[in-house]
Amino acid sequence: MDSALIHFPPMGVYETLFKFLDATGKYMGTEGTHPWAQGFPLTTPIPGGPDIPTSISFTHTDLKYPPATGGKELLEAIRDYYNHFYGSSITTDNVAIFAGGRPGIYTTLAFLKPEFRVLIEETEYTPYWDALKLLGRDHAIIPSNPYNRFRPSLSDYQGFAAPSFVVKSNPCNPTGVTWRGETLKQLVDFCKEEGRGGLFDEAYEFFQTGEPDSAMRYVGDIDKTNLFVVSAATKGLQAPGLRVGWVVASKQNIELFRNFSSIAMGGVARPSQICTAGLLQLQRAKQAREAIGAFYGSQRARYGEALTELGFELFTGDGGFYHWGRLPGGLTADEFNERLFKHEAAILPGTLCDMFRRGSASPLASFVRFSFGPLKQESFDSDVAILRAALG
Numbered sequence: 058m059d060s061a062l063i064h065f066p067p068m069g070v071y072e073t074l075f076k077f078l079d080a081t082g083k084y085m086g087t088e089g090t091h092p093w094a095q096g097f098p099l100t101t102p103i104p105g106g107p108d109i110p111t112s113i114s115f116t117h118t119d120l121k122y123p124p125a126t127g128g129k130e131l132l133e134a135i136r137d138y139y140n141h142f143y144g145s146s147i148t149t150d151n152v153a154i155f156a157g158g159r160p161g162i163y164t165t166l167a168f169l170k171p172e173f174r175v176l177i178e179e180t181e182y183t184p185y186w187d188a189l190k191l192l193g194r195d196h197a198i199i200p201s202n203p204y205n206r207f208r209p210s211l212s213d214y215q216g217f218a219a220p221s222f223v224v225k226s227n228p229c230n231p232t233g234v235t236w237r238g239e240t241l242k243q244l245v246d247f248c249k250e251e252g253r254g255g256l257f258d259e260a261y262e263f264f265q266t267g268e269p270d271s272a273m274r275y276v277g278d279i280d281k282t283n284l285f286v287v288s289a290a291t292k293g294l295q296a297p298g299l300r301v302g303w304v305v306a307s308k309q310n311i312e313l314f315r316n317f318s319s320i321a322m323g324g325v326a327r328p329s330q331i332c333t334a335g336l337l338q339l340q341r342a343k344q345a346r347e348a349i350g351a352f353y354g355s356q357r358a359r360y361g362e363a364l365t366e367l368g369f370e371l372f373t374g375d376g377g378f379y380h381w382g383r384l385p386g387g388l389t390a391d392e393f394n395e396r397l398f399k400h401e402a403a404i405l406p407g408t409l410c411d412m413f414r415r416g417s418a419s420p421l422a423s424f425v426r427f428s429f430g431p432l433k434q435e436s437f438d439s440d441v442a443i444l445r446a447a448l449g
C-alpha cells in the first residue's frame with residue numbers, strides 16, 4: 058500500500074553514511090572506519106580537558122514527567138554560563154530546552170511568521186536546507202562561494218529589506234569561517250533592528266581560535282529582540298548522545314517554545330538534563346573551553362598543512378572541526394569518496410552544503426568537508442597515508 062505520509066529523504070550527511078554502508082558493509086564511525094564525513098567530537102577526555110562522566114545518578118522523582126519548561130538545574134546552569142562568560146543578563150525565563158540543537162532550530166523556523174524572509178548563506182549546515190524545504194520557507198541566499206572565499210560580509214545582508222531573519226552557523230559548518238568581535242557585534246546589531254531577527258547557531262562555540270566569542274556578548278536586553286542563540290551539549294561538551302540542546306531568546310519567544318513543548322515534546326529526558334547541568338558548571342566549562350580550543354586548534358593546523366601539501370586548496374576559517382577545500386586535479390567529491398570507501402574512509406561532499414542544491418552542477422562539486430572532530434591525535438599518519446593513496 059502507498060504510504061499515507063509525504064515522502065522525504067534523510068538529511069545529506071546520512072546519505073553519505075548509507076552509501077558508505079553499501080560500499081563497505083560497515084557503519085561509519087565503528088571500529089576500523091575513518092569517519093571524516095561525520096560531525097561528532099571525541100567523547101573521551103582530550104588533552105588538558107575535564108573528565109567526561111560515564112554514569113549519572115537520579116531519583117524516582119526524576120522518572121516523573123519533566124517540566125515542559127526544562128529542569129531548574131539545567132536552566133540555571135545555562136543562565137549562569139552565558140552571564141558569566143559573556144556578561145549577558147538573562148534569566149531562566151530566557152531559556153528553552155530541546156532534545157539537541159536541531160530540534161531547537163527546526164522549531165524556531167516552524168513558528169517564524171511567514172512575512173519574515175530567511176537570509177541564509179550559500180554554503181551552510183546541510184539540514185538547514187531540508188528544514189527550509191520541509192517548512193516551505195521563503196528564503197534569500199547570501200553569496201558564500203569560492204569568489205568571496207566563503208567570507209560574506211555584513212553588506213551582503215544589508216541589501217535585503219525587512220522583515221528578514223538571519224539563520225547562520227557561527228563558527229560555520231562546513232567552512233569554519235567565524236564572525237567574532239566587532240564584525241559579530243555588527244551582525245547582531247543588524248538582527249536587532251526593527252523588523253529583523255536572527256538565529257545564531259553556536260554549536261561550535263568552543264572550537265574557536267582564541268577565547269570563544271558568542272552573539273550573547275552583544276545581545277544587550279534580549280527581551281527587546283528577536284534573536285535566538287542556539288547551542289547544545291553535542292560538540293563542545295562532547296556529549297552528542299545526551300541529546301540536549303537549548304535556545305536563548307526573549308521571554309515572550311521562550312514562552313511559545315514552552316507551550317510547544319507541552320503540546321508536542323513533553324520536555325526532555327531528566328537524566329540527560331541533570332548530566333548536562335553538571336557538564337556546564339563554570340569551572341569545568343572554563344577548562345573545557347580552553348582545552349577544546351587548544352586541542353582542536355592544533356588538529357586544525359596539522360591537518361591543514363597535510364591537506365595543503367597533498368594539493369587541496371583550503372578555504373577553512375579558524376573555527377569548528379572541519380577543513381573545507383577544493384580537491385586537486387578537478388576530482389569531484391563523489392569520485393573521491395568512491396576511492397576512499399576502499400579504505401573504509403569518507404568525506405562529506407561539498408554539494409550537500411550547497412543551499413541552492415545544484416548537485417553535480419554546483420561550484421561546490423569538487424569541494425569536500427573533512428572532519429577531524431572524531432579523530433584522536435594518534436591517527437594522523439594513517440589518515441594522511443589514506444588521503445595520499447586515494448589521490449593516487
Ligand SMILES: Cc1ncc(COP(=O)(O)O)c(C=O)c1O
Binds near residue numbers: 096158159258291
Ligand atoms: C551547525 C550545527 N548546528 C547544530 C548541530 C546540532 O546537532 P544536534 O542536533 O546533534 O545537537 C550541529 C551538529 O552537527 C551542527 O553542525
